Amino acid sequence: MALSSLKDVIRKITRASSIDKAFVEEMVRDIQRALIRADVNVRQVKEISDTIKKRALNESPKSLNPREHIIRIVYEEILKGVGEGIEIPLKKTKIMLVGLQGSGKTTTAVKIAKYYKDRGVKTAVIAGDAYRPAAYHQLKQLAERYGIGFYGEENERDAIKIVKKGVKELKNYDMIIIDTAGRHALEDELIEEMKRMANEIKPDYKFLVLDSAIGQLASKQAEAFNSAIGIDGIIITKFDGTAKGGGALSAARQIGIPIAFIGNGEKIEDIEKFDPAGFVSRLLG
Amino acid sequence: IIIDKKKLDGILSELEMILLESDVAFEVVEEILEKLRERLNGKRKKIGEKLSSLVIGELKTILLEILGREFFDFDEFIAEKIKEKKPVHILFVGVNGTGKTTTIAKVAKRLLANNYSVVISAGDTFRAGAIEQLEVHARNLGVRLIKHKLGADPTAVIYDALKHAKSRGIDVVLSDTAGRMHTKKNLIDQLEKIKRVTSPDLTIFVDESIAGNDAIERARMFNEAIKIDGTILTKMDADPKGGTAISITYVTGKPIIFIGNGQGYDDLVKFDAKWLVERLLD
Numbered sequence A: 001m002a003l004s005s006l007k008d009v010i011r012k013i014t015r016a017s018s019i020d021k022a023f024v025e026e027m028v029r030d031i032q033r034a035l036i037r038a039d040v041n042v043r044q045v046k047e048i049s050d051t052i053k054k055r056a057l058n059e060s061p062k063s064l065n066p067r068e069h070i071i072r073i074v075y076e077e078i079l080k081g082v083g084e085g086i087e088i089p090l091k092k093t094k095i096m097l098v099g100l101q102g103s104g105k106t107t108t109a110v111k112i113a114k115y116y117k118d119r120g121v122k123t124a125v126i127a128g129d130a131y132r133p134a135a136y137h138q139l140k141q142l143a144e145r146y147g148i149g150f151y152g153e154e155n156e157r158d159a160i161k162i163v164k165k166g167v168k169e170l171k172n173y174d175m176i177i178i179d180t181a182g183r184h185a186l187e188d189e190l191i192e193e194m195k196r197m198a199n200e201i202k203p204d205y206k207f208l209v210l211d212s213a214i215g216q217l218a219s220k221q222a223e224a225f226n227s228a229i230g231i232d233g234i235i236i237t238k239f240d241g242t243a244k245g246g247g248a249l250s251a252a253r254q255i256g257i258p259i260a261f262i263g264n265g266e267k268i269e270d271i272e273k274f275d276p277a278g279f280v281s282r283l284l285g
Numbered sequence B: 001i002i003i004d005k006k007k008l009d010g011i012l013s014e015l016e017m018i019l020l021e022s023d024v025a026f027e028v029v030e031e032i033l034e035k036l037r038e039r040l041n042g043k044r045k046k047i048g049e050k051l052s053s054l055v056i057g058e059l060k061t062i063l064l065e066i067l068g069r070e071f072f073d074f075d076e077f078i079a080e081k082i083k084e085k086k087p088v089h090i091l092f093v094g095v096n097g098t099g100k101t102t103t104i105a106k107v108a109k110r111l112l113a114n115n116y117s118v119v120i121s122a123g124d125t126f127r128a129g130a131i132e133q134l135e136v137h138a139r140n141l142g143v144r145l146i147k148h149k150l151g152a153d154p155t156a157v158i159y160d161a162l163k164h165a166k167s168r169g170i171d172v173v174l175s176d177t178a179g180r181m182h183t184k185k186n187l188i189d190q191l192e193k194i195k196r197v198t199s200p201d202l203t204i205f206v207d208e209s210i211a212g213n214d215a216i217e218r219a220r221m222f223n224e225a226i227k228i229d230g231t232i233l234t235k236m237d238a239d240p241k242g243g244t245a246i247s248i249t250y251v252t253g254k255p256i257i258f259i260g261n262g263q264g265y266d267d268l269v270k271f272d273a274k275w276l277v278e279r280l281l282d
């Protein structure tokens, strides 16, 4: 991991004259404040800060110098269970995108498709949202603009029927990304639809798409999605605003899954693989 | 009885947790707690009164003051404004995906139910499927949609809609705009131009109740750039605690006009500050 970029942010640690108990307590208070402002789940902030304090005061640095040791503790605890990303094998893959209304699923479906197309993979998207007005048109326009394969049925209201047909029609593509309707945990019928779709289509990856500005609701929603269909990774969107993505991070930590991608703009190329050190820097900055 | 400082600190830190967990932004929580301490300073507790009830009562008063700073009734506003000019022009703005387009459809339905004629302008000339999305809503509601091609100048579309409405004696024009990040100067400038040229009677900021601390950043920036008149807070049916309402009202000084609580045309209710405060603190 790039400890150097974390050092830029955790200046206080590297400039501290001594890593004593008073310093650790002040540092933990600063971290708590930063994490809360970044929308990390308030209970997780308590856990993270308690653990950082305990480890900083009780663990001996061994090979690292005391400052680097503290930075590593902070980094590890914030990203606990999240890991450093996900490698999607470039072979026959079905990816299903789910998430709350307006989080960025449709846009992200095409971004991911283009990302892999640029790396030599034959990609296509399926308009699996049969609910939102003109969702079919939105996805079709984007797919056509960037030469991405597309399947959808403008007037079909059974989303599972569309996706099943789409998977058949697009069988010559290496990677198929399925867009679905926005939904939240309390919309029983939509949750049922999502369960049925995952059961029948059996995607290789189910990603939960979360807005980087989402607040305290994130972890609870993520748990509901995970109980319903099992989530393999988180995609964070709209990182080009001022939001720090703490809610989305909390969701990943809650379930113990990686953050796969970060969307940072409205253009098709505005997507990157998750950069853990950069993300933690911004969280604490 | 004099208030026990140690006990008070315990209660305040519990309330701090509750407010933060309810999506009230961190800096707003800090200012609220400071105000709360000031008001409790020197206050005496009645015999038999629980300290927590005294503190919570005082907190509720502060929250209601923040939320009730400016009273605004949408139906009354329209009724009054229409006497002095037609069409009444309402502009909807906000960051990406918050529910602007869907909210316009809901507001249109409400106006139609109150016997006003409505025209919608497809001011989002940027996003894929944006115009088609409004076409579906306009068709469902039986209202006219004024649109140009994708890539057209939004100011021109809105201007066109206002001209059309004026010539037909239409009561209200609802203008949609593309979602945009408050960090994109050129897009915020574009919005300033739209507002300057089309002079809306009401500029409504649409944001989502599921947003956390960032709600204050965007509300503040949009308000500084184009001066909003009020906010519609959407997605309350996802069941967030609703503290975002406090954050946004606190930094803009403008009222929450409606709450969006679903994806259907009827899922728009007048904002009730008491209801929100009870929900936050129950």
Ligand SMILES: Nc1nc2c(ncn2[C@@H]2O[C@H](COP(=O)(O)OP(=O)(O)OP(=O)(O)O)[C@@H](O)[C@H]2O)c(=O)[nH]1
Pocket: A099, A100, A101, A102, A103, A104, A105, A106, A107, A108, A129, A132, A135, A180, A181, A182, A183, A237, A238, A239, A240, A263, A264, A265, A266, A270, B096, B097, B127, B179, B181
């Ligand atoms: N600035 C910015 N905007 C984004 C990003 N990702 C998506 N958007 C925008 O966010 C809005 C919502 O995106 P959609 O792709 O329609 O979201 P969705 O999850 O499919 O929405 P529903 O299908 O209604 O649930 C659109 O205006 C997108 O252009 C991003 O990374 N940055």
Ligand SMILES: Nc1nc2c(ncn2[C@@H]2O[C@H](COP(=O)(O)OP(=O)(O)OP(=O)(O)O)[C@@H](O)[C@H]2O)c(=O)[nH]1
Pocket: A101, A102, A132, A182, A184, B094, B095, B096, B097, B098, B099, B100, B101, B102, B103, B124, B127, B130, B177, B178, B179, B180, B234, B235, B236, B237, B238, B260, B261, B262, B263, B267
């Ligand atoms: N559950 C719920 N969903 C909502 C609500 N309001 C809007 N939505 C949904 O949120 C998603 C985004 O709504 P839009 O109206 O397209 O949002 P927008 O602000 O116009 O998005 P952009 O134009 O892309 O910036 C859609 O799936 C809507 O159905 C609400 O109050 N509750």
Ligand SMILES: [Mg+2]
Pocket: A105, A106, A107, A129, A132, A135, A179, A180, A181, A182
């Ligand atoms: Mg979509």
Ligand SMILES: [Mg+2]
Pocket: B100, B101, B102, B124, B130, B176, B177, B178, B179
């Ligand atoms: Mg819109």
